[in-house]
Amino acid sequence: DQDCAPGEVCDLAVQQCVTACTPENQEVVCGAGLVCDERGRCVECTRDDDCGVGLHCNTETSRCQGENSCLTSRDCLPGQVCNPQTHQCTEPPPACISDEDCAEEMVCEVKTGRCVQAGCEPDLAEPNDSPGEAEPLAAGRTDDLRLCEGDIDWFSVTLVRGDRLMVIVQTDFLASQRFQTVLFDPAAEQVLQEDSLLIDYTVDSAGDYLLRTQTLDPRADYDLIVYVSRGIPCDDDDYEPNDDFTQAAVLDAGVHTGLAVCPRDEDWFVVERSPQQRLVVTMEHPAANGQLDLDLLAGDGRTLVDRSAGAGDTEVVTAAPGARTRFFVRVYGAPETQNGYQLTIELTEER
Incomplete structure (x- = not known):
């Protein structure tokens, strides 16, 4: 009000100076339903007589209200909420646990315990279903x-x-x-x-x-x-896709070069031998470019026979002669690893 001229007050709602009211001019300045308070402002009430039957004047807000009237839940007693439709303080509705707890055309949002409108409106990107x-x-x-x-x-x-x-x-x-x-x-x-x-x-x-x-x-x-x-592109080798034992690529004895593991990738191979043969699988790779590890698994693709997970450039796994004739070879690294490697499959007769 100090920013305004004599006879004016600051209307905080519009941040403008307006004419101050007095008991004599309140009908003109304030209009019907409002009265002039001691500060020269037009308000809903200054005493209970200004309010209707069953209402009283809240002198802090200069508003008429009933026993449970509210504008927001802050106007209510602890444990109550303001119903925006009736502007009355009520007990909060119980949390729903199923759609049966909600009104018609409402469904229960279980994670919040709230009843929300049923139905799901599509976003603006639709249709993008294929x-x-x-x-x-x-x-x-x-x-x-x-x-x-x-x-x-x-x-x-x-x-x-x-x-x-x-x-x-x-x-x-x-x-x-x-x-x-x-x-x-x-x-x-x-x-x-x-x-x-x-x-x-x-x-x-x-x-x-x-x-x-x-x-x-x-x-x-x-x-x-x-x-x-x-980023750095990673070119798959010619054996892809061989990302699990059901897709394992067949390898014969010898040296196999030009192999590669890409990020979030692993390579699987299958090797056959006779019961009298010792199987040795050697993997060579530049470990400085990303560490790769080597597993040898039984014919079920799950039972681990041997593992080599060192920090060097060479990993070796072995299976002694025996009843098992089929083995899976698994080459893998950390999810972000990409590296090239070669495999050497050695089958040696032992009697």
């Missing part, structure tokens, strides 16, 4: 995405050889374990990487790579953050 409908993504943020029940979202990212693509999914923490993000090759035939909320992959050829998101929840709201930077 590779052919994939929504183009550029580097940066894409917000306000939504997966409804049974929905799958497809996106495409244009990359050149050596581009490192990083995709971060932001969604409700409690829902992250039921969220799936998968990166496919441009033909949508090969899974390049799969995770819940993070993709980090360097491509070895140019193309429109495909990203698929889905959830096991009835609904998931999420955002995507896309980064594209320069």
